[in-house]
Amino acid sequence: MGNSQSKTVLYAAIRQDHRLHGMSGRALERKHGVTWRTVRKALDAQWPEPRKPQRRRETRLDPYMPLVDGMLRADLDAPPKQRHTAKRIFDRLLEEYGARDVSYGMVRAYVARRRQEVRREAGLGPAAVFVPQSHAPGAEAEVDFGDVHIVLAGEPTRAFLFSLRLSYSGKAVHRVFASCGQEAFFEGHVHAFRVLGGLPRGTIRYDNLKAAVQRVLGLTRARAENERWTAFRSHWGIDPLYCLPGIEGAHEKGGVEGQIGYFRRNHFVPVPQVASLAELNALVDAWDQADEARRIGLRTGTVGQYFAQEQPLLRGLPGEPFETGRWFTPRVDRYGQVSVRSNHYSVPVRLIGRQVRVLLHANDLAVYDGRAEVARHERLIGRGGSRLDLDHYLEALLRKPGAFPGSTPLEQARSAGRFTPVHDRWWEAARAAHGDAAGTRALIEVLLLARHMEHEHVVAGLAAAHRVGALTADAVALEARKAADTELGSLAPPAPRHPARAAGTNVTFLEDWRLSHLPPDTRPLPSVAPYDQLLVRRPAADRKEGP
Structure with a gap:
């Protein structure tokens, strides 16, 4: 714990004892082992006073610093192999300026720090060197997300483009998702592996995505991984290689970053207008297939030709599936809705008050009552939205x-x-x-x-x-x-x-x-002839006289 943080905790403890237990200033001094000034500062302010910056001590090199800076600025226009070294600057200070009281260590430390600052002040920045790399077929791949803008159902929307690129052939598989969360991260992998027909036998390079990495353990490649990601990569047999954090690792997966830029410039300009993400992903699949005909750099063959050589060398897919979605068990409210990730989705009103199971995927979600699926919705982008199906009400x-x-x-x-x-x-x-x-x-x-x-x-x-x-x-x-x-x-x-x-x-x-739709009726029409006989009047002699 740093000094500032420990002092903040001390101030909080002093204020709490004074407020809750009514301890006097002298009692607080004895309990916390501090002076009355510290107690007074803690009661008057919530935050400790910032430490005063130490005044830099003057050294024997200070009078010669402008001379050293001038030599370093002159090196900006000099040939690369004819520039000042720290030893040459030290020798010139001795010979030309009589700096007898300056040591070589002082000059070397100042030059090591000041040389890069002079380059940045001149707008040149640090020198960058890129070393060409060779990749074996079927051995490596790179994964990354990039954001894209689309018009979804008439509304301008920001979506996320998942990309997995094989390092040898340059064959890439893309998928557009509503978010770049863990569900999209997993589903992008599954889709890419099925399209490729396998996965690399070696490593797959990643940066420090929250979907996979919980914590970066120092300036190394060691990571505290997310538990579901560990289970997922174990199921598929993925060997991850995490890039170094910060600017030091920015170049370590340049292939997939350049691929995302190429794909975005060539297929998302002009901005696509689609009714659903399923429609857009159908277009993305067609674009991926068409991109196999392009050539990368000065290669003699196309991406598809190189992939044909690489595909047989990929490792096979596991036989059992892995559920990429995340389960939730919300309760249906009185409006016939369930809340998932701060959004609301409708279910049949007969389920009001019951607890249901929701399987959330990257682009949609399904609601189950027991084992029966009762609703399915396209996943909402953002928070605080609602997607209601009229049929449910x-x-x-x-x-x-x-x-x-x-x-x-x-x-x-x-x-x-x-x-x-x-x-x-x-x-x-x-x-x-x-x-x-x-x-x-x-x-x-x-x-x-x-x-x-x-x-x-x-x-x-x-x-x-x-x-x-x-x-x-x-x-x-x-x-x-x-x-x-x-x-x-x-x-x-x-x-x-x-x-x-x-x-x-x-x-x-x-x-x-x-x-x-009744069968044909072939019966003859009814006759009332027998009933007509009853209407014939009998002779008077046959009628019995009444009393």
Whole structure:
């Protein structure tokens, strides 16, 4: 613990004893072994006074420092092999300036510190040297994240591009995620290994990502790893090599950093506009395949040709899968929602008050009640958002139709294109014909059809029913079935038995549909002739007279 930190703890202990136990100044001095001045400072201020900087002591070299600086500045324009060394500067100070009281050690220490400062003051910075490296096929790879900007469902969004690059061939596999958390880190690896058909036999280079590293243990490559990352790399047989922290390790995985820059400049310009991350990742897969035709630097072959040589040398994949998602067990609140990572997601309202299991992945999440999946959502980016599925609230809205028009699930369904203008027109006509409550209930019954039928077929049924004024859920269901049968190439339903209805409409009503599906009736028409015999009047002689 540093001196400043220990003094802060001492001040806090003194204030606590004074405030809670009412200890006097003299008692505080005796307990903590300090003087009255320290007690007074602790009671007056929360933070210790910063240590006063020590005044630099003058040395015998001070009068000659400007001369040494001038020699170092002159070296900036001199040939590299004809620049001053510390020994040459010391000799010149003795011969030309008579600096007899200056030692060589003093000059050497000053030159070692001052030479780099002079370069930086001139805007040159420290000299950088890059040594070419050779990589064996199938031996090494590099992994990193880079941020990209996209337009997701009409909204400018920042996403994260995962990249795994084989060092020998330069073959890279990319994946776009909503975050760069541990779920994305794991899923990016799994996707890359499956695309490559294996993984390197040697090391994979990483920087100090929080998804893998909990703590850097000094200026070495030793790391305190995240427990899930240790289990993941053990399952796949990954041998990690962590880059040095800070600027010293910035060059150690330059291949993947350059690859991310190339991929971003060539495929994310102009900014992609997509409806979902799944759509964008389909494009990314195609771009990865197309990039196999490019050449890197002065190589004689393409990336794909080098990868064809490298792929057989990769190590095989394990037979058992590894669950990359993270499990949560939230409780469903009274709004039919669960909270995961500071965002809210809807579930069927029948689960209100129950504890469910949530499997969170990088781009989506699934909700389970026991072993049954009850909901699936695309993962939200950021915090404090909500993603609500209108279908989850339909049973509650049947009982409370007045809450339907202003509901948040309805607004999100409109934004996502699931609640179309066709729905609105049919709903408005149904309310005008049956009243607000009954018309809204009819619409909710139509929305329930989407659990058993395709959304497009239901919309087609709504449009057909609205054209002829058929404002019941039964009529919409029949027209949706007709649209589905037409798409599948099946025969159209038989004509209705009521010609008057069929004359001005192409909509099949429920009664007609039921009659059309009955088997043909070959029985003769009934006759009432036997009953007519009872109507023949008997002769008067046969009638018995009454009293």
